[in-house]
Amino acid sequence: MYYLIKYGYDGTSFTGFQRGNGENSVEDSIIKILKKYGIGNNIESAARTDRYVSARGNVMLVDTDTNIGNVMGILNARIPGMFFYSYSALDSYLNPRHNSLKQYSYIITENIDISRVMETLGEFVGQHDFVNFCKLDSRNTVRTIKSINYSTRNGFYIINIQGRSFVWHQIRSMMAFALMGKKHPFSLENKFTYLASPEPLVLMDISYDNVTFKNFDFKRHNHYLMEKEKITRTGYMLYDIFGENLDKQ
Structure with missing residues (x-):
């Protein structure tokens, strides 16, 4: 069965996107878990982001007979720095790169x-x-x-x-x-x-004609995002505290 899966990741946590790009690329991290749990041996990616570029809505194609709920649960539980949140079951093969629209956002601080x-x-x-x-x-x-x-x-x-x-x-x-x-x-x-x-660059979303994605409800996704928020807020406060020394000079 073919599935399109939407997922996000913090690009700074990985050594690049494409497989073979360092020891901890986005694709290698996913494929390693798919193989370990007998889900599949490969993925096809809709977009290959630059090193340190993040994503909220990249898409990958997986061919597997494993229940999609189990697939999503395993991916979310076993890959730090990523979250997998929606999917679409396909009647036949679809090249994920043949999308109708991509949206990127660039954050200026x-x-x-x-x-x-x-x-x-x-x-x-x-x-x-x-x-x-x-x-x-x-x-x-x-x-x-x-x-x-x-x-x-x-x-x-x-x-x-x-x-x-x-x-x-x-x-x-x-x-x-x-x-x-x-x-x-x-x-x-x-x-x-x-x-x-x-x-500051984020791949926000990828859409397809005549493809509808179904949200996957999972607690680990929310847990990851809450931890990410806590770490980010803590980092901001540390920067603010350290910056007090600069203000005194």
Whole structure:
């Protein structure tokens, strides 16, 4: 039986995404548990995020005869730094990379001129050749960005970028260009060589035509997120306490 499974992870907890990328990549961590518990030998991934990039809504395809409830429970209990929260049972094989839309968000914590940044980012919307804003591989560099907007949360700016597909380093390159105060991206004659930091980038969601995901209710998921919140809040307080020394100088 084929299942699409949505899951999230803290990218800073892993050595990269693709299998073979260090001893603790996202894919290797999942496959190791699938094999250990006789669930399956492989996964197919919808998106391969850069090292230190996180995800709230990546998707993987699993072919297994194991009950999906057991699969979700084992994955959540046995892989630290990840949470698996919804699934879709398929009648036949579906390449998970053939999605209809991906959404990424980039978190900006510093003070910026958001109007200026959004004006530059707006030039990326539509169909363009991103040859100067990506790391080249064998793929076509022409891509279509459906929309770019922003929201605010806890005093931070959240830049939301939607499109069906992106090339390697495209979003980080775009963000660096806008945050550096550059304008008119497609007037460049040469490659733009800067990348924004990977840690603030999050793969928020991937959607498919005619595919509905069913939420999986599990306590370990909530436990992981509560622990993550506690650790994050503690880290923020430590930074605030340590920063008092700087204020006194």
